[in-house]
Amino acid sequence: MSDLEFDETFDFVVVGSGGGSMCAALYVRTLGKTVTVLEKMPLIGGTTSRSGGVMWIPNNRFMKQEGIEDSFEKSIEYMEATAGQSIDAPGTSLEKRRAYVAEGTRMVDFLVDQGIKLRRAPLWPDYYDDRPGGSVPGRTVLADIFDTNELGEWRDKLEPNFLSVPAYHSEGFELALMKSSWKGKLAMLKVALRMVGAKLTGKRLTQAGGALQGRMLQACLKAGADIRTDSGVKAFVMDNGAVKGVEILKDGRTWRIGARNGVLVNAGGFSHNQAMRDKYQPGTSAKWTAATPGSTGEMIIEMMKIGAAIGQMEEMVGNQMSIPPGSENTGNGVSLGNVGGQMNITKPYSIVVDQSGVRYMNEAGSYMEFCQNMLRRDKTVPAVPSWWIVDQQYMDTYMYTGTMAGTKKPQEWYDSGFLKRADTVDGLAGQIGVAPETLRETVERFNEGARKGVDTEFGRGNRAYDNWLGDFHREGSHTLGPIEKGPFYAAPVVPGDVGTYGGVVTDANARVLREDGTPIEGLYATGISTASVMGRIYPGAGSSIGPSFVFGYIAARHALHAHNRG
Incomplete structure (x- = not known):
């Protein structure tokens, strides 16, 4: 076999089966062209399927x-007030940010036209809603709940979602407040009735990312896309510096697949590659990620081998987690692992302190910024892990690391040292190894402001997003409440993630670029295999999945139309 002989050939080849992959494959099929999606894992959908499955799409x-x-x-x-403020972030540029906004609108229209049932989240403020152009109602798009039985023989090949109950995000947010709100109780009833209805009718409902990817998989299969599992790409096939195809291992031998119009890489990041984390993100751990196990970074390495530039490798989609014993890599942490994705760490009667007992940030900021703050603090004061401090008021009212409000916490949590408890703040300080006077002063300072509904140190509660994350049914401040009723509790918080945020550098057409800025012919990339168009910031819910879809759509369109023009 010569260098350019192939065992089979498609018009477009897609590596990985995350959101952007399915969007690209669907677009290719609408043009009547052939496409294959090559997934190395036994299940389809990637981290998109496991995640909250929302897309941040402006002007939708x-x-x-x-x-x-x-x-x-x-x-x-x-975008310019958020992503545009990133420093030393080659993955973003004004041209790419403009392309994202313009094409994101068109991409959603395309999906809806193809029968994908999408909707807007009723309320999900931009994470920096107080900056110019910010939206308080929010720009987040998600999929309707989906019955995986509609996938037929493919139903058991879809990566399961982290949520075990068929609830929309808005319902999940209410469920987290069930103890303090009649709307929460109503949401519980609504979800329970949905579950009973599904059981009576034999439906297998999935939600969030599972619903999004289930619907995308269904549409791609119906359109005639070729989709394969257990088909990891080992290398690119090159000709005079251009990518012409890929090599996989099939039936124990190398199998070469040609790509007439191009190859799109959307193979995830490197969350599960500890060696890469140690190199680019020291102080983080593969044990703290909710990404799927397939996020091991080898496709980023393969692209680097053929000359691809990389950027923003230090960044990740930070996801602060308080991980109970035995829950590593499950997503059962403080934020995205809880019902509805609600970050309970921002509720009243709750703060985070470093290992000296000092509070050092607004706990209600974006999860990415939260983890950036923690890692930055750790360079001067030990802060990984930090301590999540709450009182009995919190335990009686709100969910705690996946457990319902007012419930007894597992004895194993206390026995293992995961959860600390003491009758006084001074006693709690002794348990977490900080000076009692320091923790006492920290709590008293916070309480003084909380009683007035003002955080004079870090401005928690000044944005619509901060308050939306809190208890939005509570009188007075939604996010500030004094920590004053014993017993008092502490649990460790680590800078977890739902994916990395750096990778190969691409242009506004999703073409992979070399260090000199020239594109590698025939090679496209999207998702967290790339340096994010959002730079070093997370503007709103879905700022990772949104770009995956948008630049997958852009890549397929550019590859096929550029070829046709040629």
Whole structure:
């Protein structure tokens, strides 16, 4: 076999089966071209399927339908006030940010036109809603709950979602407040009835990322896309510096697949590759990720081998986690692992302190910024792990690392040292190894402001997002409440993640670039295999999955239309 002989050939080859992969494959099929999606794992959907499955898409059709103000200009203003402020972030540029906003609108329209049932989250403020162009109602899009039985023989090949109950995010947020709100109790009833209905009718419902990827898989199969599991790519096939195909291992031998119009890599990041984490993200651990096990970074390495530039490798989609014993890599942490994705660490009667007992940030910021703050603090004061401090008011009212409010916590948590408990703040200080006077002063300072509904140190509660994360049914401040009723509790918090945020550098057409800025012919990339268009910031819910879809859509369109023009 010569260098350019192939065992089979497609118009477009997609590596990995995350959200952007399925979007690209669907677009290719609408043009009547052939496409294969090669997934190395036994299940389809990647981390997208396991995740919250939301897309941050500015100026989307659902906002217009509901009369919510947005525009290309307002969206760009916000992008420039967030992603545009990133320093030394080659994955983002004004051209790419403009492409993201413009094509994101078109991408959602495309999916809806293909029968993908999407909707807008009723309320999900941008994470920096107080900056120019920010949206308080939010720009987040998600999929309708999906019955995996509709996938037929493929139903058991879909990566399971982290949520075990068929609830929309908005319902999950209410469930987290069930103890303090009648709306939470109503949400529980609604979800329970949905579960009973599904059992009576034989439906197997999935939600969040599972619903999004289930619907995408269904559409791709119906459109005639070739989709394969257990088909990891080992290398690219090159000709005069251009990518012409890929090599996989099939039936024990090398199998070469040609790509007439290009190859798209959307194979995840390197969350599960500890060696890469040690090199690029020291102080983080593969035990603290909720990404799927397939996120091991080898496709980033393969692209580097053929000259691809990389950027933003230090960044990750930080996801602060308080991980109970035996729950590593399950997503059962403080934030995205809880019902509805609600970050209970931002509720009243709750703060985070470093290992000296000092509070050092606004706990209600974006999860990515939270973990950036923790890792930055750890360079001067030990802060990995930090301590999550709450009182009995919190335990009686809110969910705690996946357990319901007011319930007895597992004895194993106390026996293992995961959860600390003491009758006084001074006693708690002794248990976590900090000076009692320091922790006492920290708590008293926070309490003084909390009683007034003001965080004078870090401004927690000043944004709509902060308050939305809190108890939005509570009188007074939604996120500030004095820590004053014993017993008092502490648990460790680590800088976990749902994926890395750096990778190969791409242009506005999703083409992979060399160090000199020239594109590698025939090679495209999207998702967290790339340096994010968002730079070093997370503007809103779905700022990882959104770009995966948008630049997957852009890549397929550019590859096929560029070829046709040629």
